[in-house]
Amino acid sequence: MSGWLTRNIPKIVVAPSLAAVLFFVYGFIVWTGYVSLTRSRIMPRYDFDGFGQYVKLFRTPRWDVAMENLFVFGLLFIAVSIALGLLLAVLLDQRIRAEGAIRTIYLYPMALSFIVTGTAWKWILNPGLGIESVVRSWGWESFSFDWLVDPEMAIYTVVIAGVWQASGFVMALFLAGLRSVDQEVIKAAMVDGINLPRIYVSIVIPSLSPVFLSAVIVLAHLAIKSFDLVIALTGGGPGYATDLPATYMYAMAFSRGDLGQAAASATVMMMTVAAIIVPYLYSELRPRHD
Amino acid sequence: MTDATLTSAPAGRATRRGIVRVALRGLLYLLLALFVAYYILPLFVMAVTSLKSLDEIRAGSLMSLPDSASLVSWATAWSSACAGIQCEGLQPFFWNSVKMVVPAVFLSTFLGAVNGYALSHWRFRGANLIFALMLFGCFIPFQVVLLPMARTLGLLGLAGSLGGLVLVHVVYGLGFTTLFFRNYYVTIPVELVKAAKIDGAGFFTIFFRIFLPLSPPIIVVTVIWQFTQIWNDFLFGVSFSQAGTQPVTVALNNIVNSTTGVKEYNVDMAAAIIAGLPTLIVYVLAGKYFIRGLTAGSVKG
Structure with a gap:
């Protein structure tokens, strides 16, 4: 008995956490997936009904807007964050005085909830109070920056704030990558008379491809999960012009009381994340033979 | 990465290169400072606005420093601001x-x-x-x-x-x-x-x-x-x-x-x-x- 206990103690210790994860993660995913195949409205119903909820979802204009927004936002958010993050990392890598302090400032948005910093962003982007009125008070009377209240442009304000929040993090990833580049190779290239920009473009940056991959994965994952950003900045408005799948799902679940649509939209989100994360985790966790 | 310090360059070219390098360093620091401003802006706006009175906010500009800083709004936010119908602050x-x-x-x-x-x-x-x-x-x-x-x-x-x-x-x-x-x-x-x-x-x-x-x-x-x-x-x-x-x-x-x-x-x-x-x-x-x-x-x- 005590021999069995000693042998199995590691398993017994991990068991509660494993049970919790199986139930609260995988069990719940299955539950949501199943409810998306029923006619649940305010209360869940458990009689199978096929893919009706998905047909309805893909015919809903508001969902179309949310998916379109995710595409536009995701693409710009990832591209601009990476470009800016890489630029900042390269700039910071030039033996800068006060590097630590500057790095701290670039990265602090990641430590704060966007519900907090969104309060300021909402104000800065507000045409009557923010940048527009400041520039006008400087004498440029016709200056206009009203994207926040323009249904066509509002999603780009979400991009601006999202990039502000995440680019410092991308910078930290790239900076760590730059610091691990072999200095000997760079010295050799310099002795050969190759100038610094060329060295970066053709030697240093190509060697960072694993960092690019990590950054794209993390940012894509952040983009799909973005919720606070939209809630704090636009509340999904004007109208539902800045809805993302995450806010759409929340609206269906908690204000519309349409569980079937909420479950279907959550399942679509889940599939999208899984399509990105599963291959990545698989390649990261695969035992290395070198 | 590293600064290019080529000691073998002739003297005249070295000084010209020195000037270019100082200019580049200046540009570098300017860029870094601009980005510092971009990242710090929301926090700065939050801080100065929280210290201003409502009249001053309406009259003044987003980024100007408060004429007379006061912590009144901090006290209100902490103990009596209204969230919905509840007015007990944060x-x-x-x-x-x-x-x-x-x-x-x-x-x-x-x-x-x-x-x-x-x-x-x-x-x-x-x-x-x-x-x-x-x-x-x-x-x-x-x-x-x-x-x-x-x-x-x-x-x-x-x-x-x-x-x-x-x-x-x-x-x-x-x-x-x-x-x-x-x-x-x-x-x-x-x-x-x-x-x-x-x-x-x-x-x-x-x-x-x-x-x-x-x-x-x-x-x-x-x-x-x-x-x-x-x-x-x-x-x-x-x-x-x-x-x-x-x-x-x-x-x-x-x-x-x-x-x-x-x-x-x-x-x-x-x-x-x-x-x-x-x-x-x-x-x-x-x-x-x-x-x-x-x-x-x-x-x-």
């Missing part, structure tokens, strides 16, 4: 967050340490699969668990309670805490554990005598990570709390979006700073560990 919700964060951080960190230890040094069959299952749990979009979680909390009698939020944060924090500890413990030599086993030490003796004393760095990373995540959480807070149990982020959002009465921007900004202050302080004091947690979540060894 204070009760701030303490809600504290009551939620402390047990949730403690429990998830402890479980992560034990799991990480068991999964890294007592490799039983399926250990890697279990780790992969837990890890994937960190990356799911939480929308997919909101509905069943709401029902489960109801069945457990935890609906709308702080206890329910603690449970939620522990469960969905486990993946990351286990990841942190596992990746840290993997670097501890197997020989150490083998020797201890030969000496007759068991699972827990080895954990408490050998692993825990080696763990302070990773404990700091994990605690800071979990603290920041849970304090900043909005989605779970807004979904699973009710009038009296909202965490500070949810209350802040209610104050800011409160539509009754005059919009008090200075109070909004003060409330936002108060809600963000704990994580900001932790970040300023221990940013190094925060960054380590952040990058550990994206690059695994």
Whole structure:
């Protein structure tokens, strides 16, 4: 008995956490997936009904807007964050005085909830109070920056704030990558008379491809999960012009009381994340033979 | 990377190159300073606005310093601002967050340490699969668990309670805490554990005598990570709390979006700073560990 206990103690210790994860993660995913195949409205119903909820979802204009927004936002958010993050990392890598302090400032948005910093962003982007009125008070009377209240442009304000929040993090990833580049190779290239920009473009940056991959994965994952950003900045408005799948799902679940649509939209989100994360985790966790 | 210092260049060319280099350095610092301004702007706007009076806000500009700084709006934000119909300020919700964060951080960190230890040094069959299952749990979009979680909390009698939020944060924090500890413990030599086993030490003796004393760095990373995540959480807070149990982020959002009465921007900004202050302080004091947690979540060894 005590021999069995000693042998199995590691398993017994991990068991509660494993049970919790199986139930609260995988069990719940299955539950949501199943409810998306029923006619649940305010209360869940458990009689199978096929893919009706998905047909309805893909015919809903508001969902179309949310998916379109995710595409536009995701693409710009990832591209601009990476470009800016890489630029900042390269700039910071030039033996800068006060590097630590500057790095701290670039990265602090990641430590704060966007519900907090969104309060300021909402104000800065507000045409009557923010940048527009400041520039006008400087004498440029016709200056206009009203994207926040323009249904066509509002999603780009979400991009601006999202990039502000995440680019410092991308910078930290790239900076760590730059610091691990072999200095000997760079010295050799310099002795050969190759100038610094060329060295970066053709030697240093190509060697960072694993960092690019990590950054794209993390940012894509952040983009799909973005919720606070939209809630704090636009509340999904004007109208539902800045809805993302995450806010759409929340609206269906908690204000519309349409569980079937909420479950279907959550399942679509889940599939999208899984399509990105599963291959990545698989390649990261695969035992290395070198 | 490195500065090009070519000592063999002739004297005339060297001075010209020197001038170019000084100019480039100047440009570099200018660029860095511009970006500093971009990142600091929202925080700066929040700080100066929270110190101004409403009249001054309406008359003046977004970025101007206050004529006469006053902490009145801070006091209002803390103790009498209205979130919906409740007008007790941010204070009760701030303490809600504290009551939620402390047990949730403690429990998830402890479980992560034990799991990480068991999964890294007592490799039983399926250990890697279990780790992969837990890890994937960190990356799911939480929308997919909101509905069943709401029902489960109801069945457990935890609906709308702080206890329910603690449970939620522990469960969905486990993946990351286990990841942190596992990746840290993997670097501890197997020989150490083998020797201890030969000496007759068991699972827990080895954990408490050998692993825990080696763990302070990773404990700091994990605690800071979990603290920041849970304090900043909005989605779970807004979904699973009710009038009296909202965490500070949810209350802040209610104050800011409160539509009754005059919009008090200075109070909004003060409330936002108060809600963000704990994580900001932790970040300023221990940013190094925060960054380590952040990058550990994206690059695994």
